[in-house]
Amino acid sequence: MVAIPIGLLLGALCKSNGILASEAGWMSLLVNAGASQFAAVQLWAHDGPRLGPILLSTLLINLRHALMSLSLVPKLADAGMSRMRMLVALAFLTDPTWGFAEQRARAGRSITWSYWMGLALTFTAAWTGATIVGAWLGALISDPRQIGADFALAALFIGMTARFWAGWRRTGFAIAASGLSSSAVFCTLGAPWHVIAGAMAGIAVAYFTAQPEEPKAP
Amino acid sequence: MTTFHATTLEAITAMAFVTYLTRVVGILLMRRDRFPVRSRTKAVLDAIPPVMFVTIIAPTLLVTGWPETLAGLLAAVASVRLPLLGTILVGVLAVAVLRLGLGVLGAP
Numbered sequence: 001m002v003a004i005p006i007g008l009l010l011g012a013l014c015k016s017n018g019i020l021a022s023e024a025g026w027m028s029l030l031v032n033a034g035a036s037q038f039a040a041v042q043l044w045a046h047d048g049p050r051l052g053p054i055l056l057s058t059l060l061i062n063l064r065h066a067l068m069s070l071s072l073v074p075k076l077a078d079a080g081m082s083r084m085r086m087l088v089a090l091a092f093l094t095d096p097t098w099g100f101a102e103q104r105a106r107a108g109r110s111i112t113w114s115y116w117m118g119l120a121l122t123f124t125a126a127w128t129g130a131t132i133v134g135a136w137l138g139a140l141i142s143d144p145r146q147i148g149a150d151f152a153l154a155a156l157f158i159g160m161t162a163r164f165w166a167g168w169r170r171t172g173f174a175i176a177a178s179g180l181s182s183s184a185v186f187c188t189l190g191a192p193w194h195v196i197a198g199a200m201a202g203i204a205v206a207y208f209t210a211q212p213e214e215p216k217a218p
Numbered sequence: 219m220t221t222f223h224a225t226t227l228e229a230i231t232a233m234a235f236v237t238y239l240t241r242v243v244g245i246l247l248m249r250r251d252r253f254p255v256r257s258r259t260k261a262v263l264d265a266i267p268p269v270m271f272v273t274i275i276a277p278t279l280l281v282t283g284w285p286e287t288l289a290g291l292l293a294a295v296a297s298v299r300l301p302l303l304g305t306i307l308v309g310v311l312a313v314a315v316l317r318l319g320l321g322v323l324g325a326p
Contacts, residue, residue: 158294159306187281
């Protein structure tokens, strides 16, 4: 499961930024959103966390959950899940759990409460456990850069992008736009603004390259 | 930006709260009757995940250095055939080797 090496890496990075193993574990359990956790750890100052930048970055990076939940909630409702259970279920909405659930829905099977919670708890346990172990092991690795471990998140996201690839028209132009604007804003305004710039550019391009309403049959 | 220093646990709780809000938005919007999802809206929803992944890693890949850019290309090629862990391994090994190689070549 891919969460384990990434969790180990996160724990090791937490350790090198002065976050204790127990605190890193709580973060993975409660926040449970890898990309925003990596970003937050990078924004951690030596004398403690700076709330403003960390919360802004967390909100921007995790805004995508809103769209994921918008796409997931009707499918949960179709499977007969109550609103109260959805409030619990959605606490475990992450890139991988959402990805698995959407793949299941695409295959025509329903996302039941037991399927979702089994997936969610397995993933959260693996993620939290790996983070704690990573923080312990982090003390042993003197320089994560030397073995390229800091590149694991980038390589992971490349792999995830490939899984969501749906051709140039539906994916390619949008991600090209987001990559270029994200880099440009990163070099000018700096983090975390590149996140919102890349997201806006990608969404705009995806909107305009999409097939217009109901193409007429030839 | 004014720097309000919180304790680590306070920061984690605040992050968790913000993140939870982003996750339950789907329920709040569903309370008004289901709005029809048009094909363009659907296309945008489908494009969001890869767009966000690329947005987050683009500065690392494009404006950090040649080792990162080349390793990113290799990982992208690998991702066509290999599963996620294989892609990660290719990327990590490539960046470690390239940093070593290009670091020696580019040393002042």
